[in-house]
Amino acid sequence: DVKIGFIVKQPEEPWFQDEWKFADEAAKEKGFTLVKIGAEDGEKVQSAIDNLGAQGAQGFIVCTPDVKLGPGIIAKAAANDLKLMTVDDRLVNADGSPIEDVPHMGISATKIGEAVGQTIVEEIKKRGWDMKDVGAIRVSYDQLPTAVDRVDGALSVLKAAGFPEANIFDAPQAKTDTEAALNASTVVLNKNAGIKHWVAVGLNDEAVLGAVRATESVGIAADSMIGVGIGGADSAINEFKKPSATGFFGTVIISPKRHGYETALNMYEWIANGKEPETLILTAGQVALRDNYETVRKDLGIE
Amino acid sequence: MQDFLEFKAISKGYPGVQALADVSFSVKKGAVHGLMGENGAGKSTLIRVLSGDQSADTGEIRIDGQLQHYRSVRDAFDAGVIVIHQELQLVPELTVAENLWLGRFPGKAGVIDRSRLVGVVKEKLAEIGIDIDPTAKVASLSIGERQMVEIAKAVMADARVIALDEPTSSLSSRESEILFTLIDRLRAQGKVILYVSHRLDEIFRLCDSLTVLRDGKLAAHHPEIAQITREQIIAEMVGREISNIWGFRPRERGAVRLEVKDLAGRKLRTPISFSVRQGEILGFFGLIGAGRSEMARLVYGADSRSQGTVSVDGATVTPDSPPHSIRSGIVLCPEDRKFDGIVQGRNIEENMAISSRRHFSPFGILQPKKEAELADRFIAKLRVRTPSRKQEIVNLSGGNQQKVILGRWLSEQGVKVLIIDEPTRGIDVGAKSEIYEILYELAGQGMAIVVISSELPEVMGITDRIMVMCQGRVAADIERADFDERRILAAALPDVANASELPNQQVQSR
Amino acid sequence: MTSLKKLLLGEQGLVVIFAIAFAIVALTVPNFLTERNMLGLLQSVVTIGIVACTMMFCLASRDFDLSVGSTVAFSGMVAVMASNASGSIIIGLLAALLCGGAVGLVNGVVIARFRINALITTLATMQIVRGLALIASDGRAVGINDPGFYQLALSKFLGIPTPICVMAVFFIIFGFVLNRTVFGKNTLAIGGNPEASRLAGVNVSNMRIWIFALQGLVCAVAGVLLASRITSGQPNAATGLELSVISACVLGGVSLAGGRAAMTGVIVGVLIMGIAENVMNLLNIQAFYQYVVRGLILLLAVLLDNLRSAAAGRRT
């Protein structure tokens, strides 16, 4: 019988919970065993792979805590005679070039960021704000490369649309939770009390939410704030469900369904029927707003 | 008068030790009852059982005819029992007043009544003649003062039974007198007092009746103290006769070994100079707070010096730190065994070998056999009562701990100067004479020995020369031929008129 | 000693040093001393400040609590879920207090009755409680249905946001409890010398249980306020809170060896932590350098305090 491992970097995150959930669906359909392991750092990934090998799994899918772990993961997988696929984040070599021969399904962090930026730019124009009067909060968590790529992607679109660089303010989070983002954003808002309109970008929904909460606490009205998050899980949906609109304007939903279900299925096919998966599948994020998030989610096959 | 406090067939065992075995005796109301015995005989254990801190394996306690079933210290307190333990039980971070009220703070609804807190303590301290500020933090007091605070606990609560476990071991004669007057007063009020001490003088001075314990068993019970002699008690305790505890033997004195010149430090501002010859035993006497321990710590380098030099056999010891002193041949056996002496969590063997092991550990690698030999030798020599050398030191009785610390320094090699601060604090008569023997032997080999003691008979009994300290200065330097109790005491007592003119008063700087 | 030196090195030395540092920052950092920034700063330390009140007791009694972060997250979750389910904010609040208190009680009982090392026990409950929070919510943030709940954090009292007021009230209450009540003195006594306290008839194990239970309750309050501020219960909230709170306390002169604590010190410690973050963000210091600066400030603050107590000749 077939046994497939699914290793993710942040098991507590709703995103990975969903990936696992959809992978489980595939397992039920095809009747294979799915072993889910959380591995927060390089060392844990190593032991997780050993563990899978010991259990007699034939292959595994991994979302690595760091793309530079590539050579190590490949070596470990080979040592344990396991087939390897990656999801979300693509492995790279020591020199930073992607490792092409490991099948990968993912979405580029920069692309997601750009979708965020695009949404914000459009909404600024719609509201008729002058870019010079708008401040941007960059809720940053720079020790996480994905976070840097996402945020920079968003800001590059803003800048290209003529957003003045001087109006972008860094709000470094000490941790990746809402409270930290809230505290950091509050400082930015208080430092620039003169600016009336704000936009916010961040690593995920929680980070942008922090910025939105900060505007509320200093008394900036919801229609003077455009926050666009990334993720589209419950944190974002809770915002949309609130009786009146908040500064949390929208979110870029990325679908855990394909990432979870399809990768698991492909791995199964590879093991059971020797059908090699495509080496690169890129999925897209979709923007969801307060009034259309339910349809977007249905489109993506979530719920 | 009837028996007020009764112990019936009390037994208590620890792993490897039967601390108490079938002990029964009783004490009358309004009596001070002495409790004696060698180190480890079970005195403190009996008192702990009385205080509710430990429960006896078998046996019962009756107070005023009533059987006591207490399970905690609190229950014992409610039954009218208060105990002053052998080791100081104070919280250094709290004030004197707070320590005295601890466990039963005055006030309503959990809010402390601060005026009563300080007021009552002030009254009681004044009443018994203790001059300590109730709002001072205990951490800022000297050991002697702490002991007085501990004793003040006895009068804070209105207890029926008061037990004192070696209360005078860190007191000098003046403070002891205060305690004795206090005990006389309590006796007059009809309290029952259990009094543990190794000092026979005190026992005869205070007690109405006496019990002697030996190896956890009742060795003798004397309802009337007037009918027995010292020799009899010693024999009952130790199981052999000791005719003369001091056993002083004069020796040849050689060249100067230890030379201290103009030594001063933060707690001892007046510079001190003295020297000790080979084979000489020099005594330091003084009241509590006279600065003897501070002097010793400065010589040893335990505290840093502000000026002065120390030299051994003409070679100056630098810098001033314990490892350097030890290498130059100076060792110090400290006075406060709990904080400066024993290493908790370690066994007897390790506590003894801690310093001397470097002599027989090539490249820092231990030789367990040699350590074991050393430990066994000194356990036997100092008569340490323990099931084995592997016993953790905290499980030893107070006096036995002191012996282990002594063993640590007596086993050190290449010692030229031995400074012992209160060498026999809490040590039984039998072991005391052994220790004096060892001191004479070491001196006979040419060592220079400095003995600090608050017991006048002891300093007069074993030293060749006495330096009397008073308020941080040397007040007198007396040769054995001129020893005179009154002269020594007079020198030790601060002259109030002169003292106010002194630039640096230890007492005020506190 | 000159009088300046006396002031600096005296009992209130930390406060004086802090006041000087505050004045320097206020004069040199633009936008620092504005009403908005001050309120923002105070709001950012609400969680740390509230939890530090009871952590002070915990440390003063020679204990240690690593589970506070998890408890804050868990009770925040419970408050949101219970109030969503029942439709009543009060019930949500009570449920949170109940859960927080229960966690604290379990900590206390395990530590005091079964005599298990506090570090290990609270490290274990830290994980267990975080696990429960994740299980209860399936790892997802839970939104608040009743807008009245987030008014808790947005409402003001005399112009000052409610969370800040709550923190101030806690400071006052626990300052009083520490210095003026039997509970406070017994806590210090237990920390200073557990053996002596026991022999004096203080019920040491009950005291410890109470302190932990109180800590749990206070964490619940902090958790409810946090949930209200971020308008949702988040199972991942407040990670690492324990170390921040303990640092704030130690900065404020609370001794890890027990027996020494003062409310003013803890307040100053909490503020130092908040100001450091705030100023670094105001000055736009890069994220990676912030780590270094944070560490240096921590070192500097204790170093100053140590110089002070060394000069005061206090035995440590």
Add this chain to the structure above:
Amino acid sequence: MTSLKKLLLGEQGLVVIFAIAFAIVALTVPNFLTERNMLGLLQSVVTIGIVACTMMFCLASRDFDLSVGSTVAFSGMVAVMASNASGSIIIGLLAALLCGGAVGLVNGVVIARFRINALITTLATMQIVRGLALIASDGRAVGINDPGFYQLALSKFLGIPTPICVMAVFFIIFGFVLNRTVFGKNTLAIGGNPEASRLAGVNVSNMRIWIFALQGLVCAVAGVLLASRITSGQPNAATGLELSVISACVLGGVSLAGGRAAMTGVIVGVLIMGIAENVMNLLNIQAFYQYVVRGLILLLAVLLDNLRSAAAGRRT
């Protein structure tokens, strides 16, 4: 006492309990007792195991080191960057040892000479060193150029992967140092009573500096092995390592109050941590429940050990 009871509650009780638990796990959990799994398990505890060796000394001398995780990450980074730059693995190794040792030395000097609380000092260096690692690498992992570097981790000695051998050698060395050398005995003495040890001629502050410096060096070794295993230097590696290592030590009977430590205990503690993780993954326990189980195992292990020492009548 029957002889079974004696065995369980004796000095080696923890080891016996562990052996029983191991046997049960081996019999009930499929795939557990295979050579592959055993080697995988041992590799997974290499970092914790190596660092625990010196952490044991640190705790035994009544100190505390929170900076180990950062130091491991930092020295791993340094090793990779230096060997990439110089083209020589040896130079990378030396650079890592130098940096690790330097961090430890700074900790030691600040703690022992300036008498600053160890918790705060190492909390500060933990942040500073993590910051340095992030600054040096700009927050991104640095790949290894020379494949010889990852051979370090992949190579085998007598069929056993080198990292495991290194760990075993460390266990033996430090076990010997603790029990059979003056250094070890002095460490324990300092932990038991620092003042008494000082008066007994132990150079307490030098000893503490040495212990911290040693800890830094050992962290560097762990960092190099880790970098080699994960084939890159990662500035975010080994976060939270400090708590795992301290838990493993405390589980193994090392007293946080100082003065008590044993190498066998620490090894058992490390293995318990590793086995718990391993078995949970083998049994496919859900991530959220893993938190709870991890906490419960921690509690259970100390509880058992406590029952043992209570029965042995040891005074705590």
